[in-house]
Amino acid sequence: MSPRTVFGPYARLFAVPGSVAFSFAGWVARLPLPMLGLGAVLLVAGETGSYGLAGAVSGALALSSAIAGPQWARVMDRRGQGVVLQRLIAGYFAFGVAFVVAVTAGAPRWSWFVLAVLCGGTGANIGSLVRARWAEALADAERRQTAFALEAVVDEVVFVVGPPLVTLLATLIAPPVGFLTGIVLGSVGGLWLARQRATEPTVQPVDPSAPVRRWAALNATVLVIAAVYLAVGAVFGALDVVVVGFADEEGAPALAGVALAVYSAGSLIAGLVYGVVRLPGTLTTRFLVTAVGFGLAAQLLWGVGSLVVLVASGFVAGLAIAPVLVSGTSLVESRVPRSALTEALAWTTTGLTLGVTVGSALAGAAIDAWGAEEAFAVPALAAAMAAVVALLGAPLLRRHRDPVVVPVVGERVEPEAAG
Template identity: 80%
Template sequence: MSPRTVFSPYVRLFAVPGSVAFSFAGWVARLPIPMLGLGAVLLVSGETGSYALAGAVSGTLALSFSVASPQWARMMDRRGQGTVLRWAMTVYLLSGIAFVTAVTAGAPHWSWFVLAAACGAAGPNIGSLVRARWVAALEDAGPRQTAFALEAVVDEVVFVVGPPLVTLLATLVAPPVGFLTGIVLGSLGGFWLAAQRGTEPPLHEPDPAAPARRWAALNATVLVVAAAYVAVGVVFGALDVVVVGFADAEGAPALAGLALAVFAGGSLVAGLLYGVVRLPGTLTSRFLATAVAFGLAAQLLWGVGSLVVLVGVGFLAGLTIAPVLVSGTSLVESRVPRGSLTEALSWTTTGLTLGVTAGAALAGAAVDAWGAQTAFAVPALAAALAVVLALAGAPVLRRPAADLPPGGSARVEREAAG
């Protein structure tokens, strides 16, 4: 497949008016996703010398984001992205600055947790907002798949760029600078996105005669995908910890970043290709197939015995990451009412975030108890669990369109369009 064949569908995406601006603003606004958790660890550990306290504060920030971001998305579905996003970004910026001030000023530790929770809770899921704009701008399933693949690639770029940037700033300049840079970049991107009113998804006024709208989280498809994504997130969170521990045990801690970047690089390549290849089958079958591929590829982690093997396994396993994320997102998009789309997409990312938090904790305990090499069992078993959850939900995902919630996408019966 020639580079022109791969990139031409992406070039056509940006012919959509306003798409360059909202996609790039969304990328900037997403940079804090990997920066704030790591930045909080570097800041708190730098001030106190306690990694246990640093991890607890960072986990508080992540958990509050997981709980609150779907609620922001629900408000945006009802009141519009721009209005709500400006309020959220204002609280996000102020609480982030207050958190850094409290830590550096030696305020009581309880205040660090309160401010970290406030900062995390003020952060909407920017990826779901951008994806909702693509859905509003694109009528056909093929371009939407390409757009979702593009956003999966953007997510990978964020995770390639963010951690090294925050680490360099925190270690070479000062510990607070890394966290503050993430807050400022996220706020600038968020305000920029909020200002782009012309590409906002239209509001869908509820029918007064219709029953009260359920939360999108109660959609069975969203629940199945989000549950599988919790297990996928455990893989991501566990790998961050286990790879760092393994590289340290091998006497080459600086190579941990390279090994993790290889996972992201494999996912980036697969994401670009998935966005242009028109695969057979329905969205349901694609999601199940990519979940199985993800689970099988992760079993290669059992054989990691050196950094060289880890890099090779990382690239192969990385090739399965973007497809399972894109296929799940596409499936959810096809199964929810347009008036609940942003919330539904946000819940899937919440599943990932909860998994990342749990995976990091489980992997840390496993590394301490078993050693880093044996601790690769955590991400391998979590990937297998993702397959089990996806396959267990297959009967629900294969329900006929008539059984789906009222107001769902009219495109469900054309899932196989590609």
């Protein structure tokens, strides 16, 4: 496959008016996603010397963000992205700065948790906002798949750039600088995105005589995919912890970043290719195949016994990441009404976020109990669980026939999503 074949469809995406601006703004606004949790750990641990307390504060921030994100997305579906996002960013910036001041000034520790929860709770789920804009702009289902693949690649770049950046800033300058940089980047990118009103999804008018719409999370497709993404996120969280522990045991802690970067690179490459190939089968079939492929590829982690094997296994396992995320997003987009799309996409991201939190905790406990090499069982089993959950949910996913091409004109609501 030539570079022109791979990159041509992505270049044509940016012929859509305003797409360069909203996609790049979304990338900047998403940089805090991996930066704030790690930044909070480095900040609190640097001030107190307690990684237990640091992990608890970081977990409170992540949990509040995961819960609040879909709620704000629901409001944006009803009132518009720009209006809501501008108000959220104001709170996000204020609470983030207040959190740093409270920690560095030695305020009561309960206030650290309160401010961390408020900061996380005012953060918008930027990825779902950008994907909803692509869905609004592109009439062709295959081009939407390409756009979703592009955003999956953007997510990978964020997770490649964010952690090293916040670590360098916190260690080379001062612990608060890493967290504050994430807050500033998120605020600048979020406000930039909020100002782009021409490309935000059209707000669907609510019929006062119609029954109250169900939460998009009650859509069976969204629930199944969010559950699969929970297991996928557990792989991400566990692997970050286990790779760092394994590299430390091998006497080469600096190579942990290399191994994780190779893992992400595999996903990035697969995402670019998956976004342009025209695969046979329905959206449901593609999702099930990619979920099973993800579960099988990660079983290579059982054989890790050296850093060389880790890098090779990580690259192969990484190739399976983007396809399952892109196919899941495409399936959700085809099964919910436009008026609930942002919320539905936010719930799938919440599944990933919660999975990362759970996976990190389980991996840390496994390393303490068994050692880092044996702890690779955690991400391997989590990946297998993702495949099992997808297969168990297959009957629910197959209840509705997937459209080959989904029209943009008018409201598209399948029976499952029409409540």
